[in-house]
Amino acid sequence: MESSRSNNSSNSGHQGNNSATNDEEADELCPGFKDVDSFVKYGLGSVLSATKASAGLPQTGDEYDFYRSFPGFQEFCETQGDKILHCMSQIMQHHGCRSHIRDRNKLTGLEEQFDLVVDSNDVILEKVGILLDEADGVNRSQQPVMPAGFQPPKIVVSSWNRKGSDSGRGSETFRLLHAKNIARPQLKFKEKVDNSNTPFIPKIFIKPNAIKSLPSYFTNKQIRKERPEDLDVPAALADFIHQQRTQEHVEDMFAHPYQYELDHLTVPEQILSKSELQMYKPIAETKCSFIDTLEDLVALNEKLCRSSEFAVDLEHHSYRSFLGITCLMQISTREEDFIIDTLELRSEMYILNEAFTDPAVVKVFHGADSDIEWLQRDLGLYVVNLFDTHQASRALNLARHSLDHLLKFFCNVDSDKRYQLADWRIRPLPDEMFQYARADTHYLLYIYDSLRVQLLDFNHGQPGLLQSVWNKSKDISLKKYVKPIFTEESYLDLQRKQKKSFNTQQLTAFRLLFAWRDKLARQEDESTGYILPNHMMIKISEELPKEPQGIIACCNPVPPLVRQQVNELHLLVQQARDMPLLKAEIVAQKKKGLTPIKKPEVSLFGPHDTSRVSESDFPIFSPDELPVKQGMLFSDDEQGMEVDVQKTSGLMASAKITVFEEVETKNDQESLSVAQVKASRIIESFHNPFRMYLPSSDVHVNKNAKFDPSTKIYEISKRWKLQSMEQQQKELEAKKKAKQEAKEHAKKVAEERNKAKQSYQESLQNVATVRQQAAESAKGGGKKRERVASEVGESTPKPSKKLMKSAEKAQKNDPAPQDDFKPFDYNQSDLKVFAGAKSKDNTQFDPNRQAHDPKRKKNPKGQKSNFSAANRSMSYLAGKSERGFRHNWPKR
Numbered sequence: 001m002e003s004s005r006s007n008n009s010s011n012s013g014h015q016g017n018n019s020a021t022n023d024e025e026a027d028e029l030c031p032g033f034k035d036v037d038s039f040v041k042y043g044l045g046s047v048l049s050a051t052k053a054s055a056g057l058p059q060t061g062d063e064y065d066f067y068r069s070f071p072g073f074q075e076f077c078e079t080q081g082d083k084i085l086h087c088m089s090q091i092m093q094h095h096g097c098r099s100h101i102r103d104r105n106k107l108t109g110l111e112e113q114f115d116l117v118v119d120s121n122d123v124i125l126e127k128v129g130i131l132l133d134e135a136d137g138v139n140r141s142q143q144p145v146m147p148a149g150f151q152p153p154k155i156v157v158s159s160w161n162r163k164g165s166d167s168g169r170g171s172e173t174f175r176l177l178h179a180k181n182i183a184r185p186q187l188k189f190k191e192k193v194d195n196s197n198t199p200f201i202p203k204i205f206i207k208p209n210a211i212k213s214l215p216s217y218f219t220n221k222q223i224r225k226e227r228p229e230d231l232d233v234p235a236a237l238a239d240f241i242h243q244q245r246t247q248e249h250v251e252d253m254f255a256h257p258y259q260y261e262l263d264h265l266t267v268p269e270q271i272l273s274k275s276e277l278q279m280y281k282p283i284a285e286t287k288c289s290f291i292d293t294l295e296d297l298v299a300l301n302e303k304l305c306r307s308s309e310f311a312v313d314l315e316h317h318s319y320r321s322f323l324g325i326t327c328l329m330q331i332s333t334r335e336e337d338f339i340i341d342t343l344e345l346r347s348e349m350y351i352l353n354e355a356f357t358d359p360a361v362v363k364v365f366h367g368a369d370s371d372i373e374w375l376q377r378d379l380g381l382y383v384v385n386l387f388d389t390h391q392a393s394r395a396l397n398l399a400r401h402s403l404d405h406l407l408k409f410f411c412n413v414d415s416d417k418r419y420q421l422a423d424w425r426i427r428p429l430p431d432e433m434f435q436y437a438r439a440d441t442h443y444l445l446y447i448y449d450s451l452r453v454q455l456l457d458f459n460h461g462q463p464g465l466l467q468s469v470w471n472k473s474k475d476i477s478l479k480k481y482v483k484p485i486f487t488e489e490s491y492l493d494l495q496r497k498q499k500k501s502f503n504t505q506q507l508t509a510f511r512l513l514f515a516w517r518d519k520l521a522r523q524e525d526e527s528t529g530y531i532l533p534n535h536m537m538i539k540i541s542e543e544l545p546k547e548p549q550g551i552i553a554c555c556n557p558v559p560p561l562v563r564q565q566v567n568e569l570h571l572l573v574q575q576a577r578d579m580p581l582l583k584a585e586i587v588a589q590k591k592k593g594l595t596p597i598k599k600p601e602v603s604l605f606g607p608h609d610t611s612r613v614s615e616s617d618f619p620i621f622s623p624d625e626l627p628v629k630q631g632m633l634f635s636d637d638e639q640g641m642e643v644d645v646q647k648t649s650g651l652m653a654s655a656k657i658t659v660f661e662e663v664e665t666k667n668d669q670e671s672l673s674v675a676q677v678k679a680s681r682i683i684e685s686f687h688n689p690f691r692m693y694l695p696s697s698d699v700h701v702n703k704n705a706k707f708d709p710s711t712k713i714y715e716i717s718k719r720w721k722l723q724s725m726e727q728q729q730k731e732l733e734a735k736k737k738a739k740q741e742a743k744e745h746a747k748k749v750a751e752e753r754n755k756a757k758q759s760y761q762e763s764l765q766n767v768a769t770v771r772q773q774a775a776e777s778a779k780g781g782g783k784k785r786e787r788v789a790s791e792v793g794e795s796t797p798k799p800s801k802k803l804m805k806s807a808e809k810a811q812k813n814d815p816a817p818q819d820d821f822k823p824f825d826y827n828q829s830d831l832k833v834f835a836g837a838k839s840k841d842n843t844q845f846d847p848n849r850q851a852h853d854p855k856r857k858k859n860p861k862g863q864k865s866n867f868s869a870a871n872r873s874m875s876y877l878a879g880k881s882e883r884g885f886r887h888n889w890p891k892r
Contacts, residue, residue, distance in 0.1 A: 092120045118549050182425055185343045186525055195322045195522040200483040203380035204257050208354040212260040256480055258382050265359055267470050272463040274456050280446040288438050292341040294348050300338055304355035307333050309362035311444035314371050315424040319530055322521050326378040327424035332441035339437055349379035357384045364448045366390050366403045373481040386477040392451040392469045410450045411443045486518045509576035510541040531561050544577055682724045
């Protein structure tokens, strides 16, 4: 019994222990871990230990090759590698990824394995992000992860597509109609869309209701057929090239065709006067026609020409096109409504210009700023006598100026804006979208009448306010469509709008991505938002990911073209990372010692205003080569002199402050090779007619087109090469002529010198020397010497006056030479000189007398005295010495 009790007690004890352990196991998160923190700590420790162990392995190179030579190490590496690959494949299978990672038979096995690892890492990290969001409560609605190609229909909830809860029910939302796999309508257009980086040229070639005829450029639209060499060039570019060839007026290409008609438009008095309101017909009783054939379009044009006014509206699509597409046009008269398929009748819509440009017919728009540009760009239509209800609403200072507010205010109709952002490329057009498009213009004529009456009442019956609305509407109709042109500084506008402070690497990445996006959007005819949205481009520029998967991680959802060309984007980011890192561009200017000068944007312009002109536009002259136009007294000389007026157009002043002037360096052309000089000359002679519309760098030109003789680029480059070669030949000929002229001039100068020497020597032969002349005078017996006539061109120097006076005194004092010798008579001499008394004319040398004689003249400036202190005589002088004079005797 006791044993059984003890067994029972022991069994009960075991059961209690087992139940306790089961409870503990039920409380544990994983086997051996109580909670998440303990599991995370263990996982981090294992990861750290694995990282340390991997760091201790032999590095790749000579060390690894040395260890690899041992068979034991080689077997160990292979077994451990197989285990690691097996674990990785199991993890990839668990997450639903491809796991053929151990296939090593293919040549590209390593690259495929790397791609598999990258894809699996992206999937795992995406799931981790979703789970973390769900844990934080951010994404509470658990929806299945759809493939990239499948997207369920979206339900957009906003203020403009929510029904009011009048019937007591909650607010009801509507489904946004959009097309996922619609055929691109651009492929059916007869005239291809021109996305080139050239300015827009109007499509008009017939000008109805014209006061001033259309320029000959637009009337001869068949000119491209006569020029088959331009068939491989876009239409706008071919027209521009032909314009440069024929040297016609370029202003006609970009001028508004109806500028003259709109400037001379006068509004009839009956429109400016008060009239009765014409009530609109109910929609159910009004006929509505869908026009998609040329016959129906011609009939509509005749009806519009007979009416006095009609309302117009457009539906536009811009997401899957670079420039945008006008998909639908709604026109309403007093009796019926029309909806025109502009995708089908795109090339025939110019027929409506007859009604749209008729000044006697009023065209009513609402917010026509964009509609006017779309009509010009896609359909070649222009509007004369426009009335914009948006401008009239602003003149009346209404609470809101939108069309739905005007419909509610004047017609008491609630507008339905749920299809405002729908894809209007859908064909056939759903009935819901058909009714929405019809309602936009059905009530617009009644609103036009109501606004005219209120404008007159607001101004006490005076037509001044109404006339101002007509003038503003006329300014809108004068707008011209301007195609977006890519330049080197296009990215700066977007960068300033985002208000992001980028360093040099980030700014370089942003610039390169912006250029890549613009280039690809023009090629594929897609919008820049479809290629790469702005916020994703800024994210990539800020992060500068080192790997391609980092670029994909910055985009959510990933645009299709980004996924296709992720390697090219990765190269652009790497190019930006190679730039030197600075905080901002201003830092580079500060390091140079320059302060950034912010020039204000001035809308005014003057011919002498240099604040808006770059420094490169000014002519560069050296101080020795400044052009000088010499003054002339006579008109005959002016005809002979030819001065380049362009060089004298700029006034150059010499610098007064030269403290900060840099030392002039020699020209770099001396250090350049012959090939580099030739290349620089070719570049200087290259004049691109499209330079004002094209960027100076990052220009994408097909390389094959440069070498294909059938392309226009090859022809243009060939012509430029020929022109440069001709210019080089002309320069060489000019240099040769200059050298020959210099040699001839040097020969002439040398000959003249030789002639002068010979004539001088011949003249010296006939001239007698001084000794010969003295001998002849002695032989002649005192006869006066005759003067020898000098030759022409020679002149003897005139003697100075002092020499002449001295010669005259000598002639007076000196007696005439006598032939007989007579001895000197000493009786006549003065013997007092030997008595010791001081005579007046003492000829003895006295240093003191010469030094202190006040009557003696001073030596002129710049001449040294002939006597120095060392040459003075030390002998005793007779006579009375000056008292108090101190002799400076030299010390022994």
